[in-house]
Amino acid sequence: MLLQTASLLFLVLATAASPTRLVSRSPVSLPLARHFNFTGATKIVERDRARAQTFKTGSLATRAVDPDSVTNAVVSYTTTVQVGSSAKPYELIVDTGSANTWVGANSSNSYVRSSTSQPVLLGGFYVPYGSGSVEGFLWKDQVTIGNLTVLNQIIGAATVSNGFEGVDGILGIGPTDLTTGTSVLPTIPTVIDNAFSAKSIDQKKVGVFFAPTTASEAGEIIFGGADPSKYTGSLNYVPITSTSPASSYVGIDQSIKYGESTTILATTAGIVDTGTTLLLLATDAYNAYVNATGAMLDSTTGLLKITPAQYANLESLFFTIGDSIYEFTANAQIWPRSLNTAIGGTAGSIYLIVSDIGSSSGSGLGFINGMSFLQRFYTVYDSATPSFGIATTAYTDSTDN
Ligand SMILES: *[C@@H]1O[C@H](CO)[C@@H](O)[C@H](O)[C@H]1NC(C)=O
Ligand SMILES: *[C@@H]1O[C@H](CO)[C@@H](O)[C@H](O)[C@H]1NC(C)=O
Ligand SMILES: *[C@@H]1O[C@H](CO)[C@@H](O)[C@H](O)[C@H]1NC(C)=O
Ligand SMILES: *[C@@H]1O[C@H](CO)[C@@H](O)[C@H](O)[C@H]1NC(C)=O
Numbered sequence: 001m002l003l004q005t006a007s008l009l010f011l012v013l014a015t016a017a018s019p020t021r022l023v024s025r026s027p028v029s030l031p032l033a034r035h036f037n038f039t040g041a042t043k044i045v046e047r048d049r050a051r052a053q054t055f056k057t058g059s060l061a062t063r064a065v066d067p068d069s070v071t072n073a074v075v076s077y078t079t080t081v082q083v084g085s086s087a088k089p090y091e092l093i094v095d096t097g098s099a100n101t102w103v104g105a106n107s108s109n110s111y112v113r114s115s116t117s118q119p120v121l122l123g124g125f126y127v128p129y130g131s132g133s134v135e136g137f138l139w140k141d142q143v144t145i146g147n148l149t150v151l152n153q154i155i156g157a158a159t160v161s162n163g164f165e166g167v168d169g170i171l172g173i174g175p176t177d178l179t180t181g182t183s184v185l186p187t188i189p190t191v192i193d194n195a196f197s198a199k200s201i202d203q204k205k206v207g208v209f210f211a212p213t214t215a216s217e218a219g220e221i222i223f224g225g226a227d228p229s230k231y232t233g234s235l236n237y238v239p240i241t242s243t244s245p246a247s248s249y250v251g252i253d254q255s256i257k258y259g260e261s262t263t264i265l266a267t268t269a270g271i272v273d274t275g276t277t278l279l280l281l282a283t284d285a286y287n288a289y290v291n292a293t294g295a296m297l298d299s300t301t302g303l304l305k306i307t308p309a310q311y312a313n314l315e316s317l318f319f320t321i322g323d324s325i326y327e328f329t330a331n332a333q334i335w336p337r338s339l340n341t342a343i344g345g346t347a348g349s350i351y352l353i354v355s356d357i358g359s360s361s362g363s364g365l366g367f368i369n370g371m372s373f374l375q376r377f378y379t380v381y382d383s384a385t386p387s388f389g390i391a392t393t394a395y396t397d398s399t400d401n
Pocket of ligand 1: 025026027028147148200
């Protein structure tokens, strides 16, 4: 009896001594909102291509962004985080194509110092996005994401920004190295890095679920894992590609077939990006797609257009990622018809979301799987391994477009 009590006491003490080893933290999820801005929406393709150009050349090469050429994204997926001891809310674009987090795009809702704010020495910052840019000053502060408070997070307070009107800034959740050169600091840890270092999350994973624009729900982002309630089937992981420049981003190797037998893109490196609207393909793959579908370029919207008869014959695209094949249906390949007039198109027409990236394959950036792709699949970025996970969702085969 005495022995039993002693060992029980030992067990209790041992448990108390190492609580973090026994407690598994649940991932922290946040709902997303969709933000629309149709001003300048006829420039979707130009905007996406400008962003692709920045991915290709590395950030600092495009320092001179012409503010007049900058257009807001037509659709942005945003989430609300709180900053500082006053928990001031900011609506931020979820971006896997960059890693700086900043607020103040709306000058009427700029960064406000509170008791938790600490200035960063020589803390100027500048981030070019191709489709916009931001500059301002860095602060160390607390950022609250759902029920998770990340302490000592370095964030930007914008003094000038272009291309992000109607939102408060960016939640950059891409690879941390993308912050290199944006300030005098070697890199700036992301909220995922800091939450992981503080043991608030167990894994350096972020799960992204974008519901299509036609759905009533907008989506969810989850920190520290993936959300099984948002995907169907199995979640398959592949390593981040080793081919530059895609390797600096959420980059993967992928091949694409049109229908069962026509390869339009042989296995090549490219990226998955929450900040790009369309599915951009290397020029040779795009030409093969145009040839296969019979689509014509529509000069008003800048998108490819097909006739109802061509749509009836439009075959699925098949994406091979790792050992798995993902079907991207004909319906997934068309721009949501309810948004045709919003982008300057005509109500009854059928436009395609596949566009030309502006350079040939084999350059290390053979595709960008943007929002149009992400609206059909669940994805996970694990910066620890580093790897990328993908699964189907309830919307993969949706016919709502
Ligand atoms: C946040 O809330 C969820 C669900 O209520 C919970 O499972 C999780 O452990 C919480 N996380 C933290 C860091 O408190
Ligand atoms: C900017 O912020 C102010 C203050 O919160 C808000 O009233 C206004 O609607 C915001 N502007 C935009 C374009 O979101
Ligand atoms: C929409 O975007 C344009 C730039 O493309 C910007 O000037 C305008 O303020 C934005 N409108 C809203 C409501 O965000
Ligand atoms: C276009 O399609 C035809 C068959 O439909 C094929 O013979 C030809 O090689 C294709 N051209 C290109 C550039 O893919």
